[in-house]
Amino acid sequence: MLSRRERYDIDVNKPEKQEAEDRVHNWNEVYESYTPEMAVLEAQRCLLCEHAPCMQACPLHNDIPGAFFLLGEGDLVGAAEMFLETSNMPDVCGRICPQEKLCEGSCVVGARKSPVTIGKLEAFVVDHVRARGASLLSSAPDPRGLPSRKNSPSVGTTRSSTTHGPLPAAC
Numbered sequence: 001m002l003s004r005r006e007r008y009d010i011d012v013n014k015p016e017k018q019e020a021e022d023r024v025h026n027w028n029e030v031y032e033s034y035t036p037e038m039a040v041l042e043a044q045r046c047l048l049c050e051h052a053p054c055m056q057a058c059p060l061h062n063d064i065p066g067a068f069f070l071l072g073e074g075d076l077v078g079a080a081e082m083f084l085e086t087s088n089m090p091d092v093c094g095r096i097c098p099q100e101k102l103c104e105g106s107c108v109v110g111a112r113k114s115p116v117t118i119g120k121l122e123a124f125v126v127d128h129v130r131a132r133g134a135s136l137l138s139s140a141p142d143p144r145g146l147p148s149r150k151n152s153p154s155v156g157t158t159r160s161s162t163t164h165g166p167l168p169a170a171c
C-alpha cells in the first residue's frame, strides 16, 4: 500500500478538456472521460484521511476515502457501490455538485496542490460500471438497518410528477 508521502507526490490526473472551438459544435461533456488506469492513479492521490474533511463537507457524507481506497486498488465496482451507499445518483452528483465549495474545496491535498478530482471520479466509476452491465445493487444487509437499495422502490418508474411534484435534489 502506498504511503501518504507517495500518494501526495502523485500529480493530478484530469481527463482532457475540449477546446471551446470544438465544444460549440457538439453536445459532449466539457471533459473527456477518464480511462480506468487514469482514474485508479487519481484515486491513489487520496491520502485516506481519518477525519476526512471532504466527507464532512459532503451533504450526503459519501465515504470518499473508502471509495477511493477501493478505486486505488483497482476495484471499480466496489468504489461505485460505496458511492451508491449514500447517494441514489452519484453519476449526477459527480457532475453537478459544486465540488469546489464542498468536497474538493475541503480536500487537504488542495491546500498546496490540485485537490483530488472527487466529482469526476465519482461520476466515472458509476458510469463505467453501469456501462458494463454490472449489478451495483448489493444484497448485503445495511449495517444501520436501513432498507437495502435492492429492495428500495424504483424512483421514477411509478411516480407521478403531477401528483408528487419534482423529486427533491440532494448533491
Ligand code: SF4
Binding pocket: 045, 046, 047, 048, 049, 052, 053, 054, 055, 064, 065, 068, 106, 107, 108, 109, 116, 118
Ligand atoms: S480530504 Fe482529500 S485526501 Fe483527504 S480523504 Fe478526502 S479526498 Fe482524500
